[in-house]
Amino acid sequence: MRALAKTHAGPGLKLIDVPEPSVGADEVKIRVLRAGLCGTDLHLEQWDEWAASVVHPPLVIGHEFYGEVTEIGPGVTSVQVGQRVSGEGHVVCNECRNCRAGRRQVCIRTNSVGVNRDGAFADYVVIPASNVWVQPDDIDPDLGAVFDPLGNATHTALSFPMAGEDVLITGAGPIGVMATAIAKHVGARHVVVTDVSDSRLDLAKAAGADRVVNVAQQRIADTQRDLGMREGFDVGLEMSGNPQAMAEMIDNMNHGGRIAMLGLPKDDFPVNWGRVITHMLTIKGIYGREMYDTWYAMSSMLSTSPHLKQAVQSVITHRFPAEQWQQAFETARSGQCGKVIMDWS
Template sequence: MRALVKTGPHPGLELIDLPEPSVGPTDVKIRVLRAGLCGTDLHLQAWDDWAAATVTPPLILGHEFYGEVVEVGSDVASVQVGQRVSGEGHVVCGYCRNCRAGRRHVCINTQGVGVNRAGAFADLVVIPAANAWVQPDSVDPDLGAIFDPLGNATHTALQWPLVGEDVVITGAGPIGVLATAIARHAGARHIVVTDLSDTRLGLALAAGADLAVNAGRERLRDAQKALGMKEGFDVGLEMSGAPPAVSEMIDNMNHGGRVAMLGLPKDPYPIDCGKVITHMLTIRGIYGREMFDTWYAMSSMLQTSTVFADAVRSVITHRFPAQQWEEAFDTARSGQCGKVIMDWSDEGAVG
C-alpha cells in the first residue's frame, strides 16, 4: 500500500510502498478515502524541536481521516465491513483514573494516531473499533475527514453557554473558522474573529462572523465600539497560540468573562493575572475532543442544519490527490488557505 512516512529523524517525508497493516481482535482496518492536513503534520514534516522530542521514526503520519471499513477483528461487534467511518485519533488506555471516570480525552496514557502509532496518510489504517465513528451513508467524504478538527472546535466553543453572548475568537485557522460556525449556530449575539491573515479572516466572515479584525492593523477595542458593545466580550475562544492575541483578549473581556484556550503556544508567556483576578475571569484549557459526547454534538449539528453544514464545508479550500502531497503541504504551510484535504481514493489517483 502507499504510505506517507517520516522515514528518519530529519526534515521531509517520503511516499513509499509498505505491507498492509494487520488487524487485532478488537481493531478495524479502514480504507482511507480522505485525509485532512493539520498543523501537527507540518511540524512533523519540518522536524522541529517538538517533533524530535515526540516522534520515533519511521512513522506513517496523518490523524484526520474518513474511509470505509474493509476488515474487522474477531471480537468486534460494533462496526461492520462496508460502513463509512471517521476516526478518533486519540487511542486511550481504558484503565487510568480519568478513563475509568469517563474522562477519556484526558487519559494520561493517550497514544496519537499519526504521532505515536501508524497514521492515516496511507491507503489503509488500523485503529481500535472503539475509535471508529460510524457515519451515515449520505455524509460528504470531505466533511467526514474533518471531524477531528471540527471536534476540537466543538469541544472548545461549547464549554460555555453561547446564546445571546458576545464572543471573540483569536485565530482564524481552520479550527477558529469552525468555532465561528458553531458559535453562530449556537446563538451567539456578536462574533468577532482576529487574525493576521486577511484570507483566513474572509473565511471567518463566510462562516458567520460579524466582524473580522486584522490584529496587525486594528484593535479589539475599536471592534467593540463598531458593534455598539459597552461591557466587553462574554466568551473568548483562543485558537492562535499567540501571546499578543491572548493579552488583547483578556484586556477586552467583560467582568466575569469566560475563556477557553485551545491554541498551543511555541513558548511559555506571561498572563496578566491581576486582571484575571480583579475581573473574575475563568480560563479553561481544552484538549482534543470529549469521547464521545463531542462526536454526538457535532453529528447532530450537521444533521439538523444545512446552513451549519455549509458553513463547516466552507473551511475546506483545497483538495489534492495523495500523489500531490508535497503541494498539499506547501499550500497548508502558506497560511493562504483553510483546511487542505488529500484524496486517497482511486478517484483521486493521478496517472
C-alpha cells in the same frame, strides 16, 4: 500500500510502499479515502523540537481521515465491513483514573494516531473499534475527513454557555472558522474574529462572523465600540497560540468572562495574571475532543443545520491527490488557505 512516512529523525517525509497493516482483536481496518492536513503534520514534517520529543521513526503520519471499513478483528461487534467512517485519533488506556471515571479525553496515557502509532496518510489505517465513528452513507467524503478538527472546534465552542453572549475568537484558521459557525448556530449575539490574514478573515465572515478584525491594522476595542458593546466579551475562544492574541483577548474580556484556550503556543509567554484575578476570568485548556460527547454533538448539529454543514464545508479550500503531498504541505504552510484535503481513493 502507499504511505506518507517519517522514515528517519529529521526534516522531511517520504511517500513509500509499506505492507498493509494487520488487524488485531477489537480493531478495525479502514481504506482511507480522504485525509486532512493538520498543523501537527506540519510540525512532524518540519521536525521541530516538539516533534523530535514525541515521535520515534519510522512512522506513518496523519490523523484526520474518512474511509471505508474493509476488515474487522475478533471481538468487534459495533462496526461492520462496508461502513463509511471517521476516526477519533486519541487511543486511550481505559485503565487510568480518568478513563475509569468516564473522562477518557484526559487519559494520562493517550496514544495518538499518526504521532505515537501509524496513522492515516496511507491506503489503510488500523484503529480500535471503540475509536471508529460510523458516518451516514450519504456524507460527503471531504466533510467526513474534517470531523477531527470540527471536533476541536465543537469542544472549544461548547465549553461554556454561549446563547446571547458576545464571543471573541482569536485565530481564523480552519478550527477558528468552524467555531465561528458553531457560535452562531448556538445563538451567540456578537461574534468577532481576529487574524492577520485577510483571506482567512473572509472565510470567518462567510461562516457567520459579525465582525472580523485584522489585528495588524485594527484593535479589538475599536470593534467593540462599533458594535455598541458597553462591556467586554463574555466568552473568548483562543485558537491561534499567539501570545499577543491572548493578551489582547484578556484585555477585552468582561468581568467574569470565560476563555477556552485551544491554540498551542510555541513557547512560554507571560500572562497578565493581575487582570485575570481582578476581572475574575476563567481560563480553560482544551485538547482534542470529549470522548464521545463531542462526536454526538457535532453529528447532531450537522444533521439539523444545512447552514452549519455548508459553513464547515466552506473551510475546505484546497484538494490534492496523495501523490502531490508536497504541494499540499506547501499550501497548508502558506497560511493563505483553509483546510487542505488529500485524496487517497
